[in-house]
Amino acid sequence: MTAPVSVRGVSRFYGEAAALADVSLEIAAGEFIVLLGPSGCGKTTLLSILGGFVSPSAGQVFIGGRDMGGLPPAKRPTTTMFQDYALFPHMSLIDNVGFGLRMRGQPRRARDARALECLDMVGLSASAKRRPHELSGGQRQRVALARALAVDPDVLLLDEPLGALDLGLRRQMQEELKAIQKRVGTTFIHVTHDQEEAMAIADRIVVMNAGKVEDFATPAEIYLRPRSLFSAGFMGECNFLPARVEGPAGQGALALTGPSGPLTLPDAAFLGPAPAPGAEVTLCIRPEHLGPGPGGIPLGEGRIERLAFLGAHTRAVVAGAAGPLIAALPQTSPAREGDSIALWAAPEALVALPAAGD
Numbered sequence: 150m151t152a153p154v155s156v157r158g159v160s161r162f163y164g165e166a167a168a169l170a171d172v173s174l175e176i177a178a179g180e181f182i183v184l185l186g187p188s189g190c191g192k193t194t195l196l197s198i199l200g201g202f203v204s205p206s207a208g209q210v211f212i213g214g215r216d217m218g219g220l221p222p223a224k225r226p227t228t229t230m231f232q233d234y235a236l237f238p239h240m241s242l243i244d245n246v247g248f249g250l251r252m253r254g255q256p257r258r259a260r261d262a263r264a265l266e267c268l269d270m271v272g273l274s275a276s277a278k279r280r281p282h283e284l285s286g287g288q289r290q291r292v293a294l295a296r297a298l299a300v301d302p303d304v305l306l307l308d309e310p311l312g313a314l315d316l317g318l319r320r321q322m323q324e325e326l327k328a329i330q331k332r333v334g335t336t337f338i339h340v341t342h343d344q345e346e347a348m349a350i351a352d353r354i355v356v357m358n359a360g361k362v363e364d365f366a367t368p369a370e371i372y373l374r375p376r377s378l379f380s381a382g383f384m385g386e387c388n389f390l391p392a393r394v395e396g397p398a399g400q401g402a403l404a405l406t407g408p409s410g411p412l413t414l415p416d417a418a419f420l421g422p423a424p425a426p427g428a429e430v431t432l433c434i435r436p437e438h439l440g441p442g443p444g445g446i447p448l449g450e451g452r453i454e455r456l457a458f459l460g461a462h463t464r465a466v467v468a469g470a471a472g473p474l475i476a477a478l479p480q481t482s483p484a485r486e487g488d489s490i491a492l493w494a495a496p497e498a499l500v501a502l503p504a505a506g507d
């Protein structure tokens with residue numbers, strides 16, 4: 150089953166410190182949501198509040214329109230899958246997966262049938278009689294997922310479930326998680342600090358920092374149109390350039406002064422209303438939107454300090470008036486370290502945000 154989740158003004162204090170500060174989110178039924186942010190930003194606290202393991206200091210949580218206030222974990226339509234998804238070593242896989250149903254008093258036949266169905270969902274029905282120690286790490290992970298889904302929660306809460314797996318297995322499990330989630334339609338809320346993982350699996354990502362929500366949007370929106378400097382910098386590499394707004398520059402454009410001189414930006418570069426003359430802004434430019442041009446918005450000349458061939462592109466560190474800028478040059482670029490290069494930014498890919506502190 151599945152349900153929408155509504156988080157309304159939730160805060161959680163530990164002493165004076167706010168682990169979560171006034172967090173509000175509206176999550177639709179069946180969405181795959183990822184809570185993303187650095188260590189200590191409050192991801193686990195939020196997940197624990199949703200699961201009923203921690204109570205909020207303020208605010209409310211609704212699941213399927215029902216106020217969860219005061220309800221213990223077992224009374225909620227949620228299941229939590231923790232990182233150390235301890236399976237019972239002495240039990241077969243089918244008994245492990247059926248354990249939650251046994252606790253709910255389901256007779257053996259019904260729970261075995263459901264457990265087999267869930268093991269089948271994760272590709273392990275042929276191993277139903279085996280014990281956890283006979284499985285690989287990835288297979289044990291799948292059993293834990295089957296166990297979590299066996300009780301048919303409306304919302305599955307996943308706390309860094311792939312954290313202990315090596316990179317190859319992690320990528321494979323991401324694909325599987327996503328496919329299984331689409332098949333069962335349950336709302337998934339998944340915690341990670343890995344940006345790539347978040348982009349690979351999420352319908353929408355909640356970017357968190359210091360107990361607050363910095364951004365809440367699809368991976369593409371967050372990457373291409375970040376709503377905060379933190380979110381822009383956390384979601385992949387980003388160049389930040391200071392600039393000052395001078396005033397209108399004809400239809401749909403603003404004149405600014407950047408580190409290498411005057412530049413004109415389309416109004417669309419500003420996410421909110423265009424800022425007033427004199428406002429300090431920060432331009433956010435992804436490395437792949439910065440190149441040797443010509444064409445687009447000129448960002449001045451610089452000297453290539455370092456080049457690194459990274460396969461898909463060559464990463465260049467260019468020192469210029471704006472400080473070091475990172476540009477993703479094509480594989481075939483003839484550029485050499487020490488060369489001078491004029492950098493241009495693609496105007497449609499440039500985002501201007503209020504400068505830090507404004």
Ligand SMILES: Nc1ncnc2c1ncn2[C@@H]1O[C@H](COP(=O)(O)OP(=O)(O)OP(=O)(O)O)[C@@H](O)[C@H]1O
Binds near residue numbers: 167168187190191
């Ligand atoms: N039981 C607790 N008592 C005191 N402080 C706590 C407690 N639980 C969490 N905190 C604090 O709340 C803040 C948020 O912690 P939380 O575990 O939610 O972060 P996180 O984003 O999940 O981090 P990580 O990725 O390291 O797990 C941290 O500063 C943490 O020290």
